[in-house]
Amino acid sequence: MSREADLADAHPAEAPADEDLEDLALDEDYALNAAFVDMVIDAADLGDGARVRELVSALRPADVADLMGFLTANYRREILPHIPPDELAEILSELDTNIREEVLEDLAPATLAKALETLDSDDAADVVDDLDEDRRKSVLAAMPAIERSAIEASLAHDETSAGRLMQREVVYAPQFWTVGQVVEHMSRDDDDLPELFFDVYVVDPTMRPVGAVPVSRLLRASRDAALADFMEAVTEIPVDMDQEEVAYIFDKYHLISAPVVDAGGRLVGQITVDDVVGVIQEESQEDMLALANVSGAGRDATTAGIVRSRLPWLVLNLATETVAVSAIAIYQDEIARIVTLAVLMPIISSLGGNAGTQTLAVAVRALAAREMNASNIRRIIGRELAAGLLNGLGLAIVMGLAVMAFYHDYKLALTAGLALIADIFVAAVGGIVAPLILERMGRDPAVSSSIIVTFLTDLAGFFSVLTIAALILL
Amino acid sequence: MSREADLADAHPAEAPADEDLEDLALDEDYALNAAFVDMVIDAADLGDGARVRELVSALRPADVADLMGFLTANYRREILPHIPPDELAEILSELDTNIREEVLEDLAPATLAKALETLDSDDAADVVDDLDEDRRKSVLAAMPAIERSAIEASLAHDETSAGRLMQREVVYAPQFWTVGQVVEHMSRDDDDLPELFFDVYVVDPTMRPVGAVPVSRLLRASRDAALADFMEAVTEIPVDMDQEEVAYIFDKYHLISAPVVDAGGRLVGQITVDDVVGVIQEESQEDMLALANVSGAGRDATTAGIVRSRLPWLVLNLATETVAVSAIAIYQDEIARIVTLAVLMPIISSLGGNAGTQTLAVAVRALAAREMNASNIRRIIGRELAAGLLNGLGLAIVMGLAVMAFYHDYKLALTAGLALIADIFVAAVGGIVAPLILERMGRDPAVSSSIIVTFLTDLAGFFSVLTIAALILL
Secondary structure (H helix, E strand, O other): OOHHHHHHHHOOOOHHHHHHHHHHHEOOOOOEOHHHHHHHHHHHHOOOHHHHHHHHHOOOHHHHHHHHHHOOHHHHHHHHHHOOHHHHHHHHHHOOHHHHHHHHHOOOHHHHHHHHOOOOHHHHHHHHHOOOHHHHHHHHHOOOHHHHHHHHHHHOOOOOEHHHHOEOOOOEEEOOOEHHHHHHHHHHOOOOOOOOOOEEEEEOOOOOEEEEEEHHHHHHOOOOOEHHHHOEOOOOEEOOOEHHHHHHHHHHHOOOEEEEEOOOOOEEEEEEHHHHHHHHHHHHHHHHHHHOOOOOOOOOOOHHHHHHHHHHHHHHHHHHHHHHOHHHHHOHHHHHHOOHHHHHHHHHHHHHHHHHHHHHHHHHHHHHOOOOOOOOHHHHHHHHHHHHHHHHHHHHHHHHHHHHHHHOOHHHHHHHHHHHHHHHHHHHHHHHHHHHHHHHOOOOOOOOHHHHHHHHHHHHHHHHHHHHHHHHOO | OOHHHHHHHHOOOOHHHHHHHHHHHEOOOOOEOHHHHHHHHHHHHOOOHHHHHHHHHOOOHHHHHHHHHHOOHHHHHHHHHHOOHHHHHHHHHHOOHHHHHHHHOOOOHHHHHHHHOOOOHHHHHHHHHOOOHHHHHHHHHOOOHHHHHHHHHHHOOOOOEHHHHOEOOOOEEEOOOEHHHHHHHHHHOOOOOOOOOOEEEEEOOOOOEEEEEEHHHHHHOOOOOEHHHHOEOOOOEEOOOEHHHHHHHHHHHOOOEEEEEOOOOOEEEEEEHHHHHHHHHHHHHHHHHHHOOOOOOOOOOOHHHHHHHHHHHHHHHHHHHHHHOHHHHHOHHHHHHOOHHHHHHHHHHHHHHHHHHHHHHHHHHHHHOOOOOOOOHHHHHHHHHHHHHHHHHHHHHHHHHHHHHHHOOHHHHHHHHHHHHHHHHHHHHHHHHHHHHHHHOOOOOOOOHHHHHHHHHHHHHHHHHHHHHHHHOO
């Protein structure tokens, strides 16, 4: 982010041209635009290294990472040498995982070690984690001992834990210090401090956080004021907490940063909200993809990768559907006599599936937002079932009338209507109960619940049409 | 958040008891637990106001708002008078919209006006927006002129725009100032400043932002350093930008705060990341619910509200399904002869629907993350179609073998396999093209695209089975 200011110092004459390029690169909403990507591709095709360098250096690190995502692997390899060395680390930390793994293979361990020293420990650990075993060793060996041990400590934590999300760089002060002492300490001790920070944590003699002072308050306080007099309560994050819970806490209490503590309650690092924003995006997207039975696939996915992430789910779906249609196979004779049933069944099972998905999505959202617990679960289930009955009734009337209009057969209309009510009710039950059971079993309620609900609604749809038809029509 | 510190000053002896209650109220992951909600309900049932007050005052504002969400309207009405007046405003700003509207009806305009003065202008405007016309007028009339005009200015912006998200309270300084001048200015001018801030914006004489200085840098800089010497470039947010784009920018550049500018480029406010976290949650959840054809429903939804948010989609689904099954109605004679077709069709259309939803979810995510544009769209479509063909082929082999095993009829197996390949391919086309067309039309690609894709895959599933059967089997 300091690029503009740096340029203004060094080459004031060049700044306007660069500004124009950034304007060209980004749309009004700061999304990288296709025309700029094409300019980079053209320059690379022409082997015009100077032009590539000029284009790339007009972008901020996040935009260079975005650019890499739009390119194919061949072009990425051509662009890589033209990336300014001082921006390499930040760009690496912004890249999608798959692309990063690929790019890292092309970098010399010494270059990489040097670049990583400029990152906060959490970001550096993320990058190192994507290296294969051998290269990881040589990169870490090439780093100064302090940075190396910080990265190793970070990697020792679970990949989705607070320990991994946190940075070890943190500003803290003993509770008996004054504002003036804190400010003096910070001006002296430059290297160990985080690049940006938002809170100074106040600790007791055993390093347990007892409060925090937002930097903006510190700035406005008189120098001889005691920290303990205007510190605020802190929300401590245990080092082994899952990142999804960390995100929930930041969102709930509108935190900007929070101290991370070990099992003994001692301060070991901090998590800042900008890291959490990424987690929130990730977790919500995962839920959406899981409900659609996809196990994640970015823009750089290969065709084989797409097949791998989806075919297993489709095969599972094929298996459950085969069971569901066994209802139809049993009643083949009845269908041969009244073929109209073969027309009605798909409508009913489709509506059941849709209603089930609706309930499911609402339930998965409520669970993720921790808006459902024992105190309101009965009320929520009751409401879902009541709404399921009403929706079923409404649809049954519409469908019954439509069947009457097409086939002039009130028994057929009654069959369709009753089967629809039954299936929509099953959808409501399945849509709320399936995710709750998965959650109770300690599993992600978004994963595989839609397969279960579709199976239930298809089975119920086919069976209800055919058994009701057997009772009323035959 | 300052509760703990305040208590320690005022009544050191009471703090432990209160701490225990908060521990009791919140699970390890800081989610409100059911046992505590029940304690509040029990106290309310017994009419024990002192106990209710004690329980409620152990919670932070966000947790009180969460508690309200777990209660029914009757209990909310009983709790309301026991909420500490100085926390009322913050709790109001945390409440779900529906609940807030209900709670606001029970508050006197004067109480409300007094509470709102303590909020930043964006939060106050959110609350005022939920008042009906008459009460809004009387509440605004009871407020000091400055706060009133700030709220009115905020409400003049579109509900999902940057202008509504921003707070007007902002710290800025002319570019020729030194660090010392800024610090002095801040210690003097206490009332107009935001409660917390993270950047001081540097402006030119026409109030256009030319840079920003993070507060943590300011704290470490020497007093006579010029702001212009170490300010960073800023990412300006136009006041009419949609909140979804604002969220994208904050996520991309890891911003903590950003200046909001009017059409003339002049600083009019700032957006801070804690407001954006809520938007990110909201937008991702909306996409997930929209893909499942639900138009949003919180835990406080009534049965009637649930029906209203889902029945219209189901009726639309009924209409499209009716068209899709017309394929079956046309071929009734063929089905009567080969009833097995009625068994195969639902399997194929279900798999097609599932494959279409997979592609759709991936496409909607990529569009929301702005990972698709003209420069990679052909590649992405090509990959999706290739993966669709491969998935179809894989499934066709499995299903063909299954049909052979069950029915010992290679023509039937061939029919099922070919129809499946066709339907999965249609799913791939529909899943990627439908959201792109909706996006191009300026509509939300998540809304209604799953109805379109399900319609296409059902229609293609039925038609392909029956036409291929007509060619091969009959």
